[in-house]
Amino acid sequence: MSTSTTPSVLFVCVHNAGRSQMAAAFLTHLGGDRVQVRSAGSAPADTVNPAVLEALAEVGIDISAETPKVLTTEAVQSSDVVITMGCGDACPYFPGKRYLDWQLEDPAGQGVAAVRPIRDEIERRILGLLAELGIEPAA
Template identity: 75%
Template sequence: MADIPEVLFVCVHNAGRSQMAAALLDHHAAGRVTVRSAGSAPAESINPAVREVMGELGLDLSKEYPKPLTTEAVQAADVVITMGCGDACPVFPGKRYLDWQLADPAGKGVDDVRPIRDDIDRRVQALLAELVPTP
């Protein structure tokens, strides 16, 4: 059996974009991809608007929490997707890096976070199709 690709989503606070991306990829991949997320400066908790818009899709983030970025997490990943963490993300040779330019949901309400979620969802589905082609 082939190795399962591992994707790491990184943003500064791991409270919004990277959490949404991880939950969406995990949902769509249904076990075909290992998904992790982390922040270079993790927040205290997940953005409540992010939690709410993900709940609208039936994805419950209530048990999730912001996690610190570790060198080990980056080394374990096949693909590292950064979202506005700039130079705080460690770079290792041989890894595939993608930088997704996304609006930061911090301080925004549900109506402003929904389009960010939908943008992330489109990107995640395209990434999944690339990583795990449908037979």
């Protein structure tokens, strides 16, 4: 863990336009200020996937102001948990960090109907992560 008492989680995917954005949004929504949340990609897209925006809006989460961000070594170094999103993304490795790989379908090029099950699986995993971190999810 970092020197602060607030755990820090980084979600990584190649384009940072779908899965990692959804995961960061759910963790921010459910964890509030009790967890620091970042997301990034090794080759960020220009915009977040519109079907992802729609699928999250359906559950009351608005990430329309978010933009894909580039993965930096500093982001990895300052995170306690680094979660790749099943896309085989290259991520710098630092001892003492917890690394997870969540194998998830890619929402790229999919409509909102195909994104909903991915969204729901990400929410389920975020609830499990919060439990592991000892953080009660927000209502």
